Amino acid sequence: MSKNLTSRSEDYSKWYNELVVKADLAENSAVRGCMVIKPYGYAIWEKMQAQLDYMFKETGHQNAYFPLFVPKSLFEAEEKNAKGFAKECAVVTHYRLQNDPDNTGKLRVDPTAKLEEELVVRPTSEAIIWNTFKGWVQSYRDLPLLINQWANVVRWEMRTRLFLRTAEFLWQEGHTAHATKSEAVAEAIQMNNIYAKFAEEFMAIPVIQGVKTESERFAGAEETYCIEALMQDGKALQAGTSHFLGQNFAKAFDVKFANNEGKQDYVWATSWGVSTRLMGALIMTHSDDKGLVLPPNLAPYQVVIVPIYKNDDQFMKISKQAEIIKASLKSEGISVKYDNRTTQRPGHKFAQHELQGVPVRLAIGPKDLESGTVELARRDTLTKEVVDLGNITSCVKAQLEEIQDSLFKKALNFRSAHITKVESFEEFKTVLEQKTGFISAHWDGSSETEDKIKEITKATIRCIPIDSDFENGKCVFSGKPSKQRVLFAKAY
């Protein structure tokens, strides 16, 4: 266990990279840009999956599975979508290896096993799914189709970072088909709401709901809804998106239905997704210089018990006590690990659990046995207290709720302090560089202005917030009239 985690103030980016690896969340693999998600990191992802899956099913969605590969001719059918992803597609061209005649013991691609049509490894599944939906939809009785898929996708990114931007990542992608435009729009909004609720209530990450500008929209969408979070370094992170796709894919794949008057019409579509990128948001919202800080809802184990002993007799007695506490906590639905490794000293265990963000640590020593107490330490505040054994279960339960709540409030306070209204481009640039965070500013609505601001400052329009009031003003860059403020930020 190395204690030398770079501090956030020293180098935020380095701190993040080190933390991901040292806390055993993920590591780089032998494949360029692809990560290995380690058991501890994967256990957190599984908790996210379980909760999202529950929320999707509660709203009537069903899971299914579609092929990893998309034939090139299908991939290119919806032109905007294809154009948006073409530059980052991994392409399968052959289906066999053979012994390399020039290199004993080595293999080479068999030149005679070339595919007639290349297969794109899915960067997203609209094409293959809409080609399938064509066979599933005949009449309005077949609608809505409310489908979700848990899958891996590949986007050949040039600059990758663990969880935030990897060539392969895990995600869920919802794909729905509806009889009317209004129903599809309502679905896209509903799913964005679900993402916001999940982020805030489950991950303790406050998010702003909004819509993307045209240039930031998903390739092939008519409208992209999003949730945007703010990281501790003042940069924004897009945590989830939900797209109203209009009839674009239905037209590209000829998916029509007979409405209840018997007339043929194209189907309306949505798609929506969140990915292992959420792991990055989780880390950069809550963690500190000592390591990961996990909201109890996402912790692989919420409580760790560490015995402190000098001899076998003490160890035995403490273990007995620890097992009683563990059973009592478990009966309340709390996940507990008793760290009874004899190969590591308590100091090492404390450091490890701190680094891995276990919300509550209980330590039991010989004196605790005598006095009938336990030392309870909170990971988020790093505070300790001595608790009577008789109260331990109720106390831990209350602390876990308090931690979940407190992490959200802390992040919300940070974000509130980092949304700054500016009225001039000078002010815009100063705030962006010195204070960082979201900048709330008037914008003239043109892609041209958006591009220029991005070019000069590297800030992008993160979203047009859904709950913002209309307000007359002048574009911070062009001076042209504007009716609403939008949120700018530098972003991950």
Added chain:
Amino acid sequence: MSKNLTSRSEDYSKWYNELVVKADLAENSAVRGCMVIKPYGYAIWEKMQAQLDYMFKETGHQNAYFPLFVPKSLFEAEEKNAKGFAKECAVVTHYRLQNDPDNTGKLRVDPTAKLEEELVVRPTSEAIIWNTFKGWVQSYRDLPLLINQWANVVRWEMRTRLFLRTAEFLWQEGHTAHATKSEAVAEAIQMNNIYAKFAEEFMAIPVIQGVKTESERFAGAEETYCIEALMQDGKALQAGTSHFLGQNFAKAFDVKFANNEGKQDYVWATSWGVSTRLMGALIMTHSDDKGLVLPPNLAPYQVVIVPIYKNDDQFMKISKQAEIIKASLKSEGISVKYDNRTTQRPGHKFAQHELQGVPVRLAIGPKDLESGTVELARRDTLTKEVVDLGNITSCVKAQLEEIQDSLFKKALNFRSAHITKVESFEEFKTVLEQKTGFISAHWDGSSETEDKIKEITKATIRCIPIDSDFENGKCVFSGKPSKQRVLFAKAY
């Protein structure tokens, strides 16, 4: 809803193919050999996953995720394994598409975006995982590593069939590393036991545990344990395998550890997996000419309630009753669907639920309302009874247990009747063609004999059963001495 499912006696293979599609389990996709798993089929797979995942975690395994791609140089490191899979590898050679200059609106592979090293789409993950394990193991304290992955894999099969053999399939693959040979062997056996328990108790599929002969072993394994099931047409199906890999992968990837005396040694390995192929086993073990028959443990919903009414008033009253029954069943942990679609008639609903194998169907009509009864139909036996409302929950509960039990017994009886001891090769051929099933015969232990029998009869040695007694005899083919009977069969 088409009623015309080909009967099993007419054409078993056709019956299977039709059933998979008509019961909404899966369908072929636009990608050669790749399937779409439809929501109803995927819901069954999710139940399998949840139970297996629970059993893996109960035995100390953790989930993780490793890259989809394997660089060719890693793939070829373990020679036997590489050789075994080389002929069916999908290979990524490029990472970008570009506009096709000769074909407006179309894309082509960008010839300048060729990968320096080709990437194999994982047909199995030993190579990438053992390359990763190298960094995870230094000392005996790091062992055992007990890792599982839920993932998609690709094997470019020439002849594919839904669920049974597809180019892409879903599976779990366990990969473990141990300090000693005996520990690794015990792990491989433990996981095969878990697969057997899962198949029998959860899927109601009786299986024979055994070891594979050398020629049927997993490429790179020292020993392959397996579970073999018998389908209704008398063909065997390998339902799961668990491999003791010796130190082959540790040597190929140089994974050493310091034992507790400080000496360096190579790590011992296992790997084990089951896949969506289990869906095929499920279908071909229990289903009948009317469609799917599902054991209650795997049914997406265990009970369906169908209202029978002539007017809105009746529908309203029946619906009220149905909702009460549904709530009562749910409180007992039973999953229920109330099929209140007004767009379909009861006859259509009955046929659909029969086709989809819902274990118990409850029908409520106006007369039932008067008499306080419900009609209960069992899918497996196609029997009906009238049940008093007051007893409905306990009665359904008992029936579900009875169905689960009865399906296993029925399959077990079928299998027992289809294991035939033979003493001559003439008898072997006659039984294989006329009676079908497993043939228990003496074999001289040579691959040569095994190959010849396969060539002549198409039967393979499914396994050397673990629980069979030693018995002196003569090889059914060569007449050479043998000490144990093995099981032959034609297989999927």
